Amino acid sequence: MSLLKAATDVRENAYVPYSHFKVGAAIRAASGAVYVGCNVENVAYPEGTCAEAGAIAAMVAAGETELTEVCVIADSPEPVPPCGGCRQKLAEFGRHEVPVTLATTAGKQFSTTIGALLPGSFSVHHMTLAGRD
Template identity: 50%
Template sequence: MSETATDKALFEAAEAIRAKAYVPYSHFSVGAAILAGDGKIYAGCNIENAAYPQGNCAETSAIAAMIAGGARRITRIYVTGPGTIAVTPCGGCRQRIREFADPDVEIISHGVDGERLVQTLGQLLPHSFGPDHLGK
């Protein structure tokens, strides 16, 4: 699948914010950029904490920026990290993305020294539980 202009803009936003990640413990910086239903791009990076479970993933930070910006739907998301292996959202982030995205939304995962991996949320989180289960 070839890279679109939108993917290029998402990649650039994810990489720009990844440079600002706070990762003094793992040194594994991650950036995420969301194309929201309002047509804007919202980005976030991971933020570590000495009490490890208290940190934020990049996807969570990007979702928070999207909500703060007034948008409510994810139409595409791009995640970048170091190395050659595609950096996919963790299980918790997959569920957080599901809250604001339909299963057919594409997630592009990228270890910036390797190849992009393009998968739908449904492929990354099959048989997911979402707002539709609660009548939303």
């Protein structure tokens, strides 16, 4: 299944009564399975959920913990990158070289990687001395 089509389709399910800004995300796991998510707003900001976080949660709920490809789509003049929190979430489950496609509903696309989106990411490497005295 095309990640762009999956992200485009799930975007229509976004719950965005406040911003009216629908975002769809699709990720491919190491198994090849595709997981999707859409943004879900809440009147009590910032209690909403980003599309990328929803797709990651679906992947983890299915028992997978490694993603190999990402696609995010929104109705915007330029492709919309994931927020900072979602960049860190993507880095938790994907290697630096994992391809990320950012797209607009008008057909513009930008290709990048998780590592390029979040250089200098915080990782388990930073915690290697945690708990040692």
